[in-house]
Amino acid sequence: MNQPAPIPPPKPNRATQQRLIVPDLARGTALWGIALANASTAWIVNDWTEDHTRAGWSVGGVRPGNLLDEVCAVLAAMFVHVRGLPMFSTLLGFGFGLVAASLARKGYTSKEARRVLLRRYGALALFGLAHMLLLFYGDIMLTYGLIGVLLALMFTLSGKVLRIIAYTILTCFTLLGTLGAAATYFFEDTAAGMDSPGDFASLSAYFAANFRGGLLMLVNQPFAVAQLGALTIIGYLWARERVLIDVAEHRKTLITWTVIGAAVVLCIGLPWGLAAAGVLPPELEMPFYMLNQGFGMFTGPGILAALALATDSLRNEVPAWARAFVALGKRSMSGYLAQSFLFVAIVMPFSLGLAHDAPVSGQLGAGTLVWLITLALAVLLDRAGKQGPFEWAHRHVSYGTTGRIEPKYDRVQIPA
Known part of the structure; x- marks a missing residue:
C-alpha cells in the first residue's frame, strides 16, 4: 500500500468540527486511576505488600476490622x-490513528508519514527512558514510545491482519493469567512481593x-x-x-465492549476485592489478582466505550463538570510526569512522608491528592491558554520549530 488508511473526513456539522471530548476526558480520568494504582504498588511502602499471608496485600493492605480499608x-x-x-x-492507538490520518490529509505518502x-514515538521513548532511569522506575512512556515505533512500521497493514495480531496477543496473555491463577490456588504461593522504591533516608539513596x-x-x-501493544x-x-467519532453507527461495538469491561469488573474485580477485604476466603486473593492481570486488559476498551456512549449526547460540548478533566487530558504527558515529582515530594520519608506505611485507604488518599494537584495545575494552564510543558517539548522535538504537522501542499478547497 502506498498510503496509510486515513480516517474518513467527517461530515460538516457542528459536533464534528469540535475537538472530541472522549479522549481528553478519558485521559484525565485515567490519570487518577494511574495515580491510585502507583501509590499502592510503587510509592508507598508497608508490611502488607511484602507478606502475602496478610489480608489485602495485593491492594496495599487492609487493617483487620477497619471498614474504611475494607471498602477501599x-x-x-474493581476500579x-x-x-x-x-x-x-x-x-x-486512537491518537496514533488521528496523527496518521492528519498526515494523509496533509499530503504525506505512507513512507513520509x-x-x-x-520521530514522534521515538522521542516519546527517549522521554520515557530518562523518566524511568532518573525519577520513576515504573515509567510507561518508554513502553508507549516503543509501541508507537512498532506500529509506525506496520500501520498500513489491513484491519484484518491487525485484528489477528491484537487478539492473538490478548488471548495468550489472558491464558497466562488464568494459568497463573490456577497455579497459585492449587500450589504453594511462591510469588515475590511487589517492587517499591523502598524506605529511603535521602534523595540520593532514592535516585540510586x-x-x-x-x-x-x-x-x-x-x-x-x-501486551499493551495489542x-x-x-x-x-x-x-x-471512526468508532469513537460516529458513536451511533458503532453503538453495537461500543455496547459489546462496555459489557465485556463490566463483566471483568464484576466477575473478577469484585471477588478479588472481597477476598482482599477478608469477606471471602483469603486464599482466593492471589488467584483473582492473577486473573485480573490477564483479563483486566479488556477493561481498557470497555471503559473507553462506556465513556463514548455516556457522552454522546454532549455533541462534544464540554460541560462545566468535565472541564478540569478535559484540561488535564489535553496535558496528559505533563500530568503523568508531574505525578512522579509530586510523589517524591509528598510521600517519601526524606520529604513530607505523607501516608508513609499507610494501608490502602491512606494510599488512595495520597494518590488522589497528587492527582488533584495535577488537575489544578492543568486548569491554570488551560485558562492561560498554554500547553503542558512536556507536550510543548515533545511536539517541537517531533515536528520541528512550529510544533505541528505542516502540510506538504495546500489543498484546493472545493465548495460543498
Missing part, C-alpha cells in the same frame, strides 16, 4: 488496578535505587510492549473506523 480494598480491586493503564494504551511517526530498578524494568519491556492496535483500528 473492594473499590481499588483501580489494571484499569487506567489499559484505557491509556487504547487511547495511545512513517518517518514522522517514527531507582536507577537500578529502572535497569531491571528494561528487561520487561518486550512483554509490556506486546490494546494500542485496537485503539488504532477504532480511529481508522
Whole structure:
C-alpha cells in the first residue's frame, strides 16, 4: 500500500468540527486511576505488600476490622488496578490513528508519514527512558514510545491482519493469567512481593535505587510492549473506523465492549476485592489478582466505550463538570510526569512522608491528592491558554520549530 488508511473526513456539522471530548476526558480520568494504582504498588511502602499471608496485600493492605480499608480494598480491586493503564494504551492507538490520518490529509505518502511517526514515538521513548532511569522506575512512556515505533512500521497493514495480531496477543496473555491463577490456588504461593522504591533516608539513596530498578524494568519491556501493544492496535483500528467519532453507527461495538469491561469488573474485580477485604476466603486473593492481570486488559476498551456512549449526547460540548478533566487530558504527558515529582515530594520519608506505611485507604488518599494537584495545575494552564510543558517539548522535538504537522501542499478547497 502506498498510503496509510486515513480516517474518513467527517461530515460538516457542528459536533464534528469540535475537538472530541472522549479522549481528553478519558485521559484525565485515567490519570487518577494511574495515580491510585502507583501509590499502592510503587510509592508507598508497608508490611502488607511484602507478606502475602496478610489480608489485602495485593491492594496495599487492609487493617483487620477497619471498614474504611475494607471498602477501599473492594473499590481499588474493581476500579483501580489494571484499569487506567489499559484505557491509556487504547487511547495511545486512537491518537496514533488521528496523527496518521492528519498526515494523509496533509499530503504525506505512507513512507513520509512513517518517518514522522517514527520521530514522534521515538522521542516519546527517549522521554520515557530518562523518566524511568532518573525519577520513576515504573515509567510507561518508554513502553508507549516503543509501541508507537512498532506500529509506525506496520500501520498500513489491513484491519484484518491487525485484528489477528491484537487478539492473538490478548488471548495468550489472558491464558497466562488464568494459568497463573490456577497455579497459585492449587500450589504453594511462591510469588515475590511487589517492587517499591523502598524506605529511603535521602534523595540520593532514592535516585540510586531507582536507577537500578529502572535497569531491571528494561528487561520487561518486550512483554509490556506486546501486551499493551495489542490494546494500542485496537485503539488504532477504532480511529481508522471512526468508532469513537460516529458513536451511533458503532453503538453495537461500543455496547459489546462496555459489557465485556463490566463483566471483568464484576466477575473478577469484585471477588478479588472481597477476598482482599477478608469477606471471602483469603486464599482466593492471589488467584483473582492473577486473573485480573490477564483479563483486566479488556477493561481498557470497555471503559473507553462506556465513556463514548455516556457522552454522546454532549455533541462534544464540554460541560462545566468535565472541564478540569478535559484540561488535564489535553496535558496528559505533563500530568503523568508531574505525578512522579509530586510523589517524591509528598510521600517519601526524606520529604513530607505523607501516608508513609499507610494501608490502602491512606494510599488512595495520597494518590488522589497528587492527582488533584495535577488537575489544578492543568486548569491554570488551560485558562492561560498554554500547553503542558512536556507536550510543548515533545511536539517541537517531533515536528520541528512550529510544533505541528505542516502540510506538504495546500489543498484546493472545493465548495460543498
